[in-house]
Amino acid sequence: LELESRLRCALELGELELHYQPKLDLRSGRITGMEALLRWPSPGLGMVSPEQFIPVAEETGLIVPLGKWALRQACRQNMAWLAQGLDGLTVAVNLSPRQFSDPDLLTDIVSILHETGLDGRRLELEITESAIMQDAEAGRRLLRSLKSLGVRIAIDDFGTGYSSLSTLKQFPIDTLKIDRSFIADLATDPEDRGLTEAILQMARTLKLHVVAEGVENRVQQAFLRERGCDELQGFLFSKPLPAAEFAAFVHDQR
Ligand code: G
Ligand code: G
Ligand code: MN
Ligand code: NA
Numbered sequence: 001l002e003l004e005s006r007l008r009c010a011l012e013l014g015e016l017e018l019h020y021q022p023k024l025d026l027r028s029g030r031i032t033g034m035e036a037l038l039r040w041p042s043p044g045l046g047m048v049s050p051e052q053f054i055p056v057a058e059e060t061g062l063i064v065p066l067g068k069w070a071l072r073q074a075c076r077q078n079m080a081w082l083a084q085g086l087d088g089l090t091v092a093v094n095l096s097p098r099q100f101s102d103p104d105l106l107t108d109i110v111s112i113l114h115e116t117g118l119d120g121r122r123l124e125l126e127i128t129e130s131a132i133m134q135d136a137e138a139g140r141r142l143l144r145s146l147k148s149l150g151v152r153i154a155i156d157d158f159g160t161g162y163s164s165l166s167t168l169k170q171f172p173i174d175t176l177k178i179d180r181s182f183i184a185d186l187a188t189d190p191e192d193r194g195l196t197e198a199i200l201q202m203a204r205t206l207k208l209h210v211v212a213e214g215v216e217n218r219v220q221q222a223f224l225r226e227r228g229c230d231e232l233q234g235f236l237f238s239k240p241l242p243a244a245e246f247a248a249f250v251h252d253q254r
Helices: 002-013 050-060 063-083 105-116 129-133 136-148 165-169 190-205 218-226 243-253
Strands: 017-025 031-042 046-048 090-094 123-128 152-158 175-178 209-212
Touching: 002 031, 002 050, 002 063, 017 063, 017 243, 031 050, 031 063, 031 243, 046 050, 050 063, 063 090, 063 105, 063 123, 063 243, 090 152, 105 136, 123 129, 129 136, 129 152, 136 152, 175 190, 190 209, 190 218
Parallel strands: 031 090, 090 123, 123 152, 152 175, 175 209
Antiparallel strands: 017 031, 031 046
16 A cells, blocks of 8 residues: 555656667667656655556556556657657557556547547557456457557567467457567577467468567577567667657667
């Protein structure tokens, strides 16, 4: 409860920030966009990790206003970058299970896109398999509505849930993000290599875009390139950066 009330205040006081981690196209090396990640530099507690406060926010329902703030901030920031000439970038925002089942999510997204002026096609939502499967029929309807706004849908932490090929096929999904637990030991673990290959093959069959998360070294990069992965994200290129540093990072690459 302590952390919850502090987090509630932090949201009201504007203490929360978004950092942005670049994603790169594996073939061209160009930055395609970024994942927005919440950060809480608390004056009292120091830097609180999202691994600590997201579960609390999820349990208490505070994730709904918090997530709405993050969505608005990410869209607003992307519009600001666009005005500075950083075009062609897609911003990805994480949605927790509770947000995904929030009846107001769709209207909130419609109004945030309207208010910020961001083209829906520049927004991607990262959702876990389990969040979508809580209520598959409602999930499918919501995804269809989001698609009609042009919003892209990515399955986050892919491979850690239970989805089969046939269930995935029934949802209008654009992207799979291979969970970083598969990527971590790609150089040495034959099982992880096999599973990653299987995911890439399956994605090709379903014509899905694939992003590998947590790429930290050239061995992983080479393995993923040879097997047709589309995009990379990870410390090899950059950790999540404050907005100004992200913009500088993109400028340096162009
Ligand atoms: O950035 P980091 O690896 O510390 O994030 C830890 C976890 O917090 C990740 O699982 C990430 O998806 C989650 N997270 C970070 N930012 C957000 C956010 O804006 N919304 C939600 N729902 N989860 C987030
Ligand atoms: O669950 P989700 O995929 O949203 O979590 C994203 C988190 O993964 C980010 O908070 C980020 O800090 C972390 N992350 C990003 N790149 C790497 C990486 O290369 N290695 C590790 N260990 N973590 C990473
Ligand atoms: Mn994510
Ligand atoms: Na992930």
